[in-house]
Amino acid sequence: MTTAEFIREYRERDIRQLALQANRFPDVDMPYALDQIQGWQIARRKLPKWAACDGVIFPPHLSMEQCSSEPTAQYKLNLAMEWAERVGHAGRMTDLTGGFGVDFSFTSCAFTSATYVERSEQLCHIVEHNLPLLGLNNATVVCADAVEYLSTVEPQTMLFLDPARRDEHGAKTVMLADCTPDVVQLLPKLLEKSRFTMLKLSPMLDWHKAVDDLQGTVREVHIVSVGGECKELLLVLSTVVESELKVYCADLSTASAPSSLFVYTPGSSAIVANSKLKTQNSKFVHEPNASIMKAGCFDELAAAYGVSPVSRNSHLFLSDEPVEGFPGRSFVVERVTTMNKGELRKALAGIEKANIATRNFPLSVAELRKRLKIKDGGDVYIFATTTAEGEHLLLISRKYS
Template sequence: MTTSEFVKQFRESDPRKLALQASRYPDVDMPYALNQIQGWQTALRKLPSWAACDGVVYPPHLNMEQCSSEATARYKQQVARRWAERIPNASRTSMTDLTGGFGVDFSFTSRCFDCATYVERNASLCDVVGANLPRLGIRNAQVKCAEAEAVLEQLEPQTMIFLDPARRDEHGAKTVLIADCTPDVCQLLSSLMQKSQFVMLKLSPMLDWHKAIVDLDGKVREVHIVSADGECKELLLVLASDGTPEVQVFCVDILSRPDSEGQYPRSEFVYSIGGEAEPQPTNSKLKIQNSTFLFEPNASVMKAGCFDEIARAYGISAISRNSHLFLSDREIDGFPGRTFVIDAVTTMNKRQLRQTLSGMKQANIAVRNFPLSVAELRKRLKLSDGGDTYIFATTTSDGDHILMLTHKTKK
């Protein structure tokens, strides 16, 4: 049995168990085969269209874990296409990815352009990507093994330049400042803007995007805060020199698994910044009671901090300035987050707690602007985790500590 035959036959098996059977397959390059099987299994979850493509070669496990998911890569593809279509009189469009990595983002964004160049300083990754691109049906691309800075210096003008700077320092620690990433986009900014119509920059979701706008000298035109299944995954900035003072912010939450039509459903909240918005006052007059709807924004909205904008857009009221929970007497279609119905409200008074929680054994607990942690509150309430009840512990605008017992809406 050859190595490729072994991979194809056992790709759904447990790599750890296969490793114990290595002596039974002397003709198989077992370390390589196990890496390919593990890579395929990761791709099945993370890159389903790649997993469905025979012959794709997978890199070491760390590269697979760090690469973009198909859901977020397809989102970048849509952003790139929209911006490329804005370019007037573009007879031939082009893009260069200066930090190619495993090539997931490149494989999707490159399809929006007539020609594309993948750049990566790791020779092994270049070999892998060079073999994979034709198998994925991408024939408009070339692969360059080189440093990003050297390629940028000699680069002909492009429609788009893409960068995903390394976010770990020489000791392996994560960095969250643009200036600490490799390559340093701030130092390259002038060249990047001279060599491209627009730049797409992928950064850590931990980065302070308000500071990034300042650090990038007013060139940011769009900020995309991208979450998958409720977890903030990446920060995507689009830079251009069109002189527009306004910055659009996209708070996006994508489902990581495609639907029956192969699409990745998402919710999206978009707003603009450029001037100081009037704060949205809390509404302490709206009584927190049974059948009131409770709204919890998704991770992207939380990262954006656009709570006043959310309140204005949907006509909802904040429980308090720091709760990041909202109320309304009506249900709202398309809210970017989760919606609950309030079944009961209690203070932390022991008697009230006993009455309200009578017979309850388990609940999902979240705290927002509350003096106890989830673990501390769970211990005090003597509730195990799980069930259909969701308890939100928070502080009202009047300073009262309350618990809201809720259940999810059916939508």
């Protein structure tokens, strides 16, 4: 059996079990085969179009885990197309930190020609092999250091960077200046060489600090979540376009469009926290999506949708009526109870299972679940929170369809 035949036949098997059976297949390059099987299994989840493409070569595990998913890559393509139209030019783009090439394979479609730059010779060979299989014939692969290449590149419509977010010891970094390459140091050259630059950053990074560090050149901040988990922070830089900073909070459910999108201009909106009476009597509770939680735009959200916060730090919102298009999840409040034992016993009667979340509450989910003696799961949702007056409440709810 050849290595290629082995990969095709066993690609749905557990790679740990396959590794233990390596002696049965002396003609198979087992380390390479296991990398390809593991890569295909990850791609089937993150990159189904790539997984369905015969002949695609996958890189080692770390590159596969760090690469974009199809929904987030498609989002960046849409963003690149919008900005190319905005600057009136869709000529050339260069990805200075190519990696496995997922983002490049998508964003390059917005331009007449595209260059992939990567210092890893192994990744360059893989991408050079994969691009034609994916139908990309407008691309050039260059094995080079991003900083060195940037100093020689001709002016581009778009430059794309995904700085490495680990230090020399492998620890994750959360500051822009600690990433490699150092975007702050490269800023003058990036602005000189492009009409706009797109930065892909860790969702853990403080976007307010990043905007400040980039000295007024950031035109848009995009906080992108998939299925309720914050995945990426995208910054668009330009001196060609002068505009007020806008923040886009997108929660993606498919590759084609966000299931929810909230756009705002950072500013102050004075929203007064709810009174105890309001909290006790509101009919709906709303939980913002992960992108909005990351953005911290709770005042702007409340003003835009006419909802009221339970308290300043609760990050839960209340309304008397359904809120159409709320960017997050909405629930019908069936009962509200304090932590009084008698009230709890009455309010929780008949509830054996529930999904519990704590927001600005003194107990963890595990501690609260133990105290309530309720199993996990079911269609009941309990939000444990603290009102503006400091009262601890449980909002017993069900999803609003």
